[in-house]
Amino acid sequence: MICAAGVRLVVRAGHANSWAYARWVAALGVIDESSPEVGGDRVAYTMALVVVDDLDQDDVRQALTATLNRKRPLHWEGEGTVVKRRVVDMLCELAITAHVCAAIVHRSDQQGARMLLLREQILERAGRADAGQLLIEQRSRAEDDSDRREVRDWFRTSSHRFRGI
Amino acid sequence: MPDTIAGIWADVVRGRGDMFVEQLVGAGRLLSMSRD
Numbered sequence: 001m002i003c004a005a006g007v008r009l010v011v012r013a014g015h016a017n018s019w020a021y022a023r024w025v026a027a028l029g030v031i032d033e034s035s036p037e038v039g040g041d042r043v044a045y046t047m048a049l050v051v052v053d054d055l056d057q058d059d060v061r062q063a064l065t066a067t068l069n070r071k072r073p074l075h076w077e078g079e080g081t082v083v084k085r086r087v088v089d090m091l092c093e094l095a096i097t098a099h100v101c102a103a104i105v106h107r108s109d110q111q112g113a114r115m116l117l118l119r120e121q122i123l124e125r126a127g128r129a130d131a132g133q134l135l136i137e138q139r140s141r142a143e144d145d146s147d148r149r150e151v152r153d154w155f156r157t158s159s160h161r162f163r164g165i
Numbered sequence: 166m167p168d169t170i171a172g173i174w175a176d177v178v179r180g181r182g183d184m185f186v187e188q189l190v191g192a193g194r195l196l197s198m199s200r201d
Contacts (some may be wrong), residue, residue, distance in 0.1 A: 030166060030167045031167055032167035032168035032171055033168075033171055034168065034171040034172045034174075034175040035175075036175045036176075036178075036179060038178065038179055044175050044178040044179065044200075046171045046172075046174050046175040046178065047171060048167040048168070048170040048171035048174065049167065050166050050167040050170060064166065074169065076168065076169050076171075076172025076173065076176075077172055077175075077176075084185065087169055088173070088185045088188055088189065091166070091169065091170070091189060091192075091194055092188060092189060092192035092194055093192075094166075094194075096166070096194060097193070097194060097195075097196050098167070098170045098189070098194055098195050098196065099195075099196055099197045099198075100170055100171060100173075100174040100195065100197070100198050100199075101174075101197075101198070101199040101200070101201075102174060102175065102178050102199070102200045102201070103200070103201040104178070104200070104201070121199060125197065137167075137168065
């Protein structure tokens, strides 16, 4: 339920007293990217936003830890079909939602594509989901600073709530 | 988690991986996809 002020009231079905359990919640947005080559000097610069309600963060974290408990970190591109199926099955069970977008660009223009996708796709989706708390995969210091500036500038001129990065 | 979803979509852009996208969309987990 989204109220007039833009704050979501979450009522958990199945809870002993759902209305007593109702809480005003926001969400965490987690952002990461992939940039596979698609031929020539071009890459598919791809960004994904995963939204997790504050209420669900502990459960999601526990489920991920239990499923991905392995010495070698999961890397989608290098995994076989069996592992991929298992991961996707898990994603379907988790209390998360996701948005994904891609731009085909020259390999030298990946940073430009990133800023464009953040501005025009990812941050708007995060704002609408009240995911004003953002977690972005760490890259170089300069790149992280660029992301922070972009995110802060975007939220400064938007009507959505920003809670930190 | 988001890197996995980005990886799945990257696979789709490259012409493979549609099956996983359909599964995520069907489960209500993947809400939007776009490609410029």
